[in-house]
Amino acid sequence: MASHCELWLPKKKRFCANPPLADSQFCGNHTQRSDSKWILCPIDPSHSVLEENLDSHLSRCPLLKQTQSLTSQPFYQRGINGGREDEEEEENAACKDSIFTSEMKRNAVYAMSAPKFLELIAKIKSVHSSICSKIPESYKIPEACSIWTKTQFDRKVPYQEKHALQQASILGNLEDFGVLKKSGFTCDAIGDSNGELEKDSDISTVVEFGAGRGYLTQMLADCYGIKKVLLVERKSYKLKADRSLRQKESLVLERLRIDIEDLNLNAVESLQGVAYMAIGKHLCGPATDMTLRCCINEHCDGHTSEAATGYLRGLAIATCCHHLCQWKSYINKKYIYDMGLGKEDFNAITWFTSWAVDADHGSELSAVDSSAQFEIVRRSEKKEVVGMESELLSGVGDIVRNMEAIDRAVLGFMCKDIIDIGRLMWVKQQRLVKSELVKYVPLCVSPENRLLLATTMIN
Structure with missing residues (x-):
C-alpha cells in the first residue's frame, strides 16, 4: 500500500503528501466518488458533506453544541426577523429559505431582452428623480x-x-x-x-x-x-x-x-x-x-x-x-x-x-x-x-x-x-x-x- 496519496499535483510538481484511505490509492480529499452527492450541512450551511455520511456527520458537526445551546435560549426564535415572500410566491416556492445569489441576479439581468433592460434603466432613473431627493451630507467628527x-x-x-x-x-x-x-x-x-x-x-x-x-x-x-x-x-x-x-x-x-x-x-x-x-x-x-x-x-x-x-x-x-x-x-x-x-x-x-x-x-x-x-x-x-x-x-x-x-x-x-x-x-x-x-x-x-x-x- 502506498504511503501517500497517489494524486499528482501539477503546480507543486509532486504527489499529495496526505496518507491514503484504507483500500484506496487516494486520501480523503482526493478520493474519487463520482456516484456520491455533496449536500449542504443542515447545521452549518457554510460547509458540505457527502449525503451518505450525513447521519454520522450530524452527530459530530463542530457547530452542533453551539447550535443546541443557542436554540435553547429564550431569545432564539428561528426566522422571526427574516420577512416573508408574497403569499402567492410563498405557496409556489420550492424552498422558502433559498437565497437569490448575485450570480442568479446577474443571469436574470443578462437574460432580459434589450428593450426590457433599457426600459428598466429608464424606470430606475424616473423613480430616483421623483423619490430620491438629494441626500444631505453630514460629515460629523465630534x-x-x-x-x-x-x-x-x-x-x-x-x-x-x-x-x-x-x-x-x-x-x-x-x-x-x-x-x-x-x-x-x-x-x-x-x-x-x-x-x-x-x-x-x-x-x-x-x-x-x-x-x-x-x-x-x-x-x-x-x-x-x-x-x-x-x-x-x-x-x-x-x-x-x-x-x-x-x-x-x-x-x-x-x-x-x-x-x-x-x-x-x-x-x-x-x-x-x-x-x-x-x-x-x-x-x-x-x-x-x-x-x-x-x-x-x-x-x-x-x-x-x-x-x-x-x-x-x-x-x-x-x-x-x-x-x-x-x-x-x-x-x-x-x-x-x-x-x-x-x-x-x-x-x-x-x-x-x-x-x-x-x-x-x-x-x-x-x-x-x-x-x-x-x-x-x-x-x-x-x-x-x-x-x-x-x-x-x-x-x-x-x-x-x-x-x-x-x-x-x-x-x-x-x-x-x-x-x-x-x-x-x-x-x-x-x-x-x-x-x-x-x-x-x-x-x-x-x-x-x-x-x-x-x-x-x-x-
Whole structure:
C-alpha cells in the first residue's frame, strides 16, 4: 500500500503528501466518488458533506453544541426577523429559505431582452428623480471622539483611519440627532415594564448589530459614558474589542453569537425594562432590514405592537452590500410595488448596486459637485441610450460593456438610494419622532456612506 496519496499535483510538481484511505490509492480529499452527492450541512450551511455520511456527520458537526445551546435560549426564535415572500410566491416556492445569489441576479439581468433592460434603466432613473431627493451630507467628527481621530488611544488596539472616521461620524450624527450627549447617552423619563416612570436619566445601554470585532462600541465606550453593551454577531472573530471593554469597571458587556434573523430582542433578559440605542456599521444587505424588524418589532405579521418600540431610544445603521439584499427580507415591498416595480426588478436593482463599488470611483465622483453629479450622468446616459436604441438587436451583455464605468457607478448609487429610501419611508411610517438618511462620510473614505438615523425621543 502506498504511503501517500497517489494524486499528482501539477503546480507543486509532486504527489499529495496526505496518507491514503484504507483500500484506496487516494486520501480523503482526493478520493474519487463520482456516484456520491455533496449536500449542504443542515447545521452549518457554510460547509458540505457527502449525503451518505450525513447521519454520522450530524452527530459530530463542530457547530452542533453551539447550535443546541443557542436554540435553547429564550431569545432564539428561528426566522422571526427574516420577512416573508408574497403569499402567492410563498405557496409556489420550492424552498422558502433559498437565497437569490448575485450570480442568479446577474443571469436574470443578462437574460432580459434589450428593450426590457433599457426600459428598466429608464424606470430606475424616473423613480430616483421623483423619490430620491438629494441626500444631505453630514460629515460629523465630534470633539468627544478626538482621542480616536487624533490617535491618542492605546496603540495596541487595531486602528485604520478610514474606519475611525466612519465610526466617529456615526457617533457624531447621533450626537447631532440629540441621542448622544457629551456626558453620555441620555433619554427622557420612560415607563418600565410595570408602567412606572424610571427617573434615572443616566441609563445608557447600547446594542450593536453585526458587531464584528466591536470597535464601533469600543469608540463609543471610550468617548461617551455608557454602562451596558450588547454585541450581536453571528460569526466568531479574533482581535475583538471585548477584552478592552471588559477592563472598564463600570461597563457590563454581553455578546450574543446569533444571526439577527433569529433574535427576539424583547426576550433578552438583560434588556428587560431598559432603554437602549441600536447601532450598526456596515450591516450587509438583508441584515439592515432584519435589524429594523428586530428593533421596531414589525416581524412578519405587518403589525407594530406598542411594546416593540417602548425602549428603543435611538438608531443609527450604516447600510452596506446592497447587492446581497433579498426580496423576502426587504422591509418595504409596498414601496417597491407603488413605484411600479416588482420582485424581478428589485433583484436587478440590487445587482446594479454592485457597480457603485466594483472599482475606486471615489475620486471620479468627488471631482464632480454632488448636486450636479446625477444631472451630468443623466445627460451622458441619454446620449448613450439613444445609441443603444439603434442597436436593440444587441444583447444586454453588449449594452453593459458599452457603458462607461462612471455611468455604471452612478446608476449603482441610484439603486442604492432607491433601496435605502424605501427603508427610510418604512421607518417614517412607524411611531418614531424623527428619522433621516444622510451621507455620513465622503466617497473617498467609503462608497458605502449611507446612514439611517431614527429617534423616539423628543428633544
